[in-house]
Amino acid sequence: MGIIGFGAFGRLIATHLGPHFGLCAYDPAPSAPMPGVAPVDLATAAACPIVILAMPVGAMEETVRAIGPHLRHGALVVDVGSVKMLPAEIMRRGLPDHADIVATHPLFGPQSARDGIRGLKIAICPVRGRRAPRLAAFLRKVLGLDVIMTTPEAHDREAAMVQGLTHLIAKVLVRMEPLPSRMTTRSFELIHQAVGMVRGDAPEVFRAIEMSNPHSAGVRRRFFDLASALDAELTEG
Amino acid sequence: MGIIGFGAFGRLIATHLGPHFGLCAYDPAPSAPMPGVAPVDLATAAACPIVILAMPVGAMEETVRAIGPHLRHGALVVDVGSVKMLPAEIMRRGLPDHADIVATHPLFGPQSARDGIRGLKIAICPVRGRRAPRLAAFLRKVLGLDVIMTTPEAHDREAAMVQGLTHLIAKVLVRMEPLPSRMTTRSFELIHQAVGMVRGDAPEVFRAIEMSNPHSAGVRRRFFDLASALDAELTEG
Numbered sequence: 001m002g003i004i005g006f007g008a009f010g011r012l013i014a015t016h017l018g019p020h021f022g023l024c025a026y027d028p029a030p031s032a033p034m035p036g037v038a039p040v041d042l043a044t045a046a047a048c049p050i051v052i053l054a055m056p057v058g059a060m061e062e063t064v065r066a067i068g069p070h071l072r073h074g075a076l077v078v079d080v081g082s083v084k085m086l087p088a089e090i091m092r093r094g095l096p097d098h099a100d101i102v103a104t105h106p107l108f109g110p111q112s113a114r115d116g117i118r119g120l121k122i123a124i125c126p127v128r129g130r131r132a133p134r135l136a137a138f139l140r141k142v143l144g145l146d147v148i149m150t151t152p153e154a155h156d157r158e159a160a161m162v163q164g165l166t167h168l169i170a171k172v173l174v175r176m177e178p179l180p181s182r183m184t185t186r187s188f189e190l191i192h193q194a195v196g197m198v199r200g201d202a203p204e205v206f207r208a209i210e211m212s213n214p215h216s217a218g219v220r221r222r223f224f225d226l227a228s229a230l231d232a233e234l235t236e237g
Numbered sequence: 238m239g240i241i242g243f244g245a246f247g248r249l250i251a252t253h254l255g256p257h258f259g260l261c262a263y264d265p266a267p268s269a270p271m272p273g274v275a276p277v278d279l280a281t282a283a284a285c286p287i288v289i290l291a292m293p294v295g296a297m298e299e300t301v302r303a304i305g306p307h308l309r310h311g312a313l314v315v316d317v318g319s320v321k322m323l324p325a326e327i328m329r330r331g332l333p334d335h336a337d338i339v340a341t342h343p344l345f346g347p348q349s350a351r352d353g354i355r356g357l358k359i360a361i362c363p364v365r366g367r368r369a370p371r372l373a374a375f376l377r378k379v380l381g382l383d384v385i386m387t388t389p390e391a392h393d394r395e396a397a398m399v400q401g402l403t404h405l406i407a408k409v410l411v412r413m414e415p416l417p418s419r420m421t422t423r424s425f426e427l428i429h430q431a432v433g434m435v436r437g438d439a440p441e442v443f444r445a446i447e448m449s450n451p452h453s454a455g456v457r458r459r460f461f462d463l464a465s466a467l468d469a470e471l472t473e474g
Contacts, residue, residue: 112423123420148420158420161413166425168467169406175463176398183360183385183395186349188403190431194424210471220468226412227464230405231457234447 002045004063005055006031008110008202009080013052016117016143024048046070053079053087056204057212060087064094076100076131082163082205083213084152088127100129103152105159106145109205111197118144123159125152160215167209168220170195239282241300242292243268244439245347246317250289253354253380261285283307290316290324293441294449297324301331313337313368319400319442320450321389325364337366340389342396343382346442348434355381360396362389397452404446405457407432 001017003010006027014023014037024038026045033039045051046067055063060079071077077099081087088103095101107121122145126132132149139145173179173195184192210216238254240247243264251260251274261275263282270276282288283304292300297318308314314336318324325340332338344358359382363369369386376382410416410432421429447453 107420107422120423121421150420155420158417162417162421162425165410165413166422166428168464169428170424171467172460172463173402175467176402176459180395180399183344183387183392184358184399185344185403186357187407187431187434188399190427190434191403191406194427194431197424197427217472220471222413223409224464224468226409227405227461230408230412231461234457235454 001050001052002026002040002048003037003052003054004042004045004067005053005059006034006037007054009106010052010054012110012113013054013080020142021050042066043070047072048075050076050078053077053081053091056202057081057083057087057208058204061090061094064090068094068096071096071099073098074100076102076129076135078102078104078135080104080106082208083159084123084125084155085214086212088125088152092127095128100131101127102129102132102135103127104135105155107162109197109201111200119146121146121148123148123150123155125150125155127152156213157215159209160213160219163209164213164216164219165223166194167198167201167206168223170198171206174199238287238289239263239277239285240274240289240291241279241282241304242290242296243274244291246343247289247291249347249350250291250317257379258287279303280307284309285312287313287315290314290318290328293439294318294320294324294445295441298327298331301327305331305333308333308336310335311337313339313366313372315339315341315372317341317343319445320396321360321362321392322451323449325362325389329364332365337368338364339366339369339372340364341372342392344399346435346438348437356383358383358385360385360387360392362387362392364389393450394452396446397450397456400446401450401453401456402460403431404435404438404443405460407435408443411436 001021001023003025006025014034018036024040024045026040026042030039047070077095079087084103084105091101103125105123122139124132124136124147136147140147238258238260240262243262251271255273261277261282263277263279284307314332316324321340321342328338340362342360359376361369361373361384373384377384
């Protein structure tokens with residue numbers, strides 16, 4: 001299995017797939033090597049039977065173009081981006097017809113997976129070929145993930161609320177720091193904990209969620225409109 | 238001990254103080270009677286050695302005026318409002334000099350106290366007399382609460398962030414319902430859980446937090462300004 005893009009999420013993948021697959025990884029800016037993961041060039045990673053795309057969504061189009069000529073016949077290409085409509089479209093258009101494609105979104109990151117990934121959620125969108133059910137069965141039975149079969153459209157509609165709102169609220173609260181830590185309520189502590197889970201996410205993740213999901217701007221608009229209305233009610237008493 | 242205002246929070250108080258005190262309660266709109274709590278008139282409740290004010294902050298001034306003549310010499314009057322500057326001032330101005338006063342804010346409600354109150358927080362502000370340390374010791378040792386000794390000013394400054402932000406975010410998210418429940422991340426689930434904890438709070442609690450805390454409007458303003466700036470950044474790309 002070749003992992004292309006070996007940042008925080010690529011390394012998380014390697015941690016959990018290492019026991020089940022021979023792994024190699026390519027990154028244009030290689031980080032520390034990881035035991036059991038061979039550092040290779042792009043062509044080598046792309047020539048594996050299974051290729052995982054773990055780069056920022058913004059770099060996907062260029063990567064898809066670059067790996068096309070190296071893909072073996074019948075390769076399975078899987079992405080792990082936080083949005084699904086745009087990557088599914090990029091892969092469908094850019095990858096050769098002989099490659100099978102499954103778009104996925106693991107609904108967790110290094111923070112929420114700190115104590116393991118069993119029980120965590122992953123969205124799976126079949127894009128081309130018939131490999132999605134078997135991939136889903138592996139993720140469910142071997143890794144213990146909660147697999148949600150969906151479409152890129154349905155995914156992005158829900159993710160715009162789930163991730164769009166979480167990251168929006170988190171970004172604003174981070175800008176309000178320092179937040180109180182002593183005189184706190186249980187509900188505030190939960191929100192604070194949520195902020196802590198996403199505050200370390202790469203800026204590219206935030207950009208993808210807010211800007212590459214066609215539904216995000218509408219969710220933001222609704223949030224701000226409702227917030228303004230509430231503020232007006234309070235100001236008027 | 239006389240509880241004046243026998244709504245959701247008054248009943249929560251009775252549940253936890255029942256084993257330690259003889260209790261009676263007055264409410265202008267009596268709810269279901271509670272075993273071990275004698276329903277009484279205002280004068281009787283106000284004539285107890287300890288009087289707990291558990292009505293909405295908006296009704297406190299009128300209540301303080303009404304109970305004054307009935308308070309026994311050396312009575313201890315304790316409020317439990319979500320803000321502290323206004324109630325402390327109302328009690329200091331309105332209660333006879335012979336009454337001791339401690340302003341408190343239990344940083345929990347019926348939801349967060351569902352599994353018990355041990356380890357939950359309560360803010361204590363001495364207002365008049367020397368009874369606060371003994372009250373604090375009881376709350377700490379007997380009820381297991383985490384007692385925060387503070388002043389009304391310091392309390393309201395921190396609570397404006399803690400409760401102001403929590404309730405603001407919760408109110409907006411409730412207005413955005415239905416929220417996704419399937420394709421959720423751990424961080425979104427934490428925020429959703431926080432919303433669930435405060436969504437049942439009486440409207441008076443929200444009003445007190447947002448309108449009777451002099452620092453709340455400034456916190457809202459900061460939240461909205463930072464959110465607008467973020468939105469502009471995202472819109473401009």
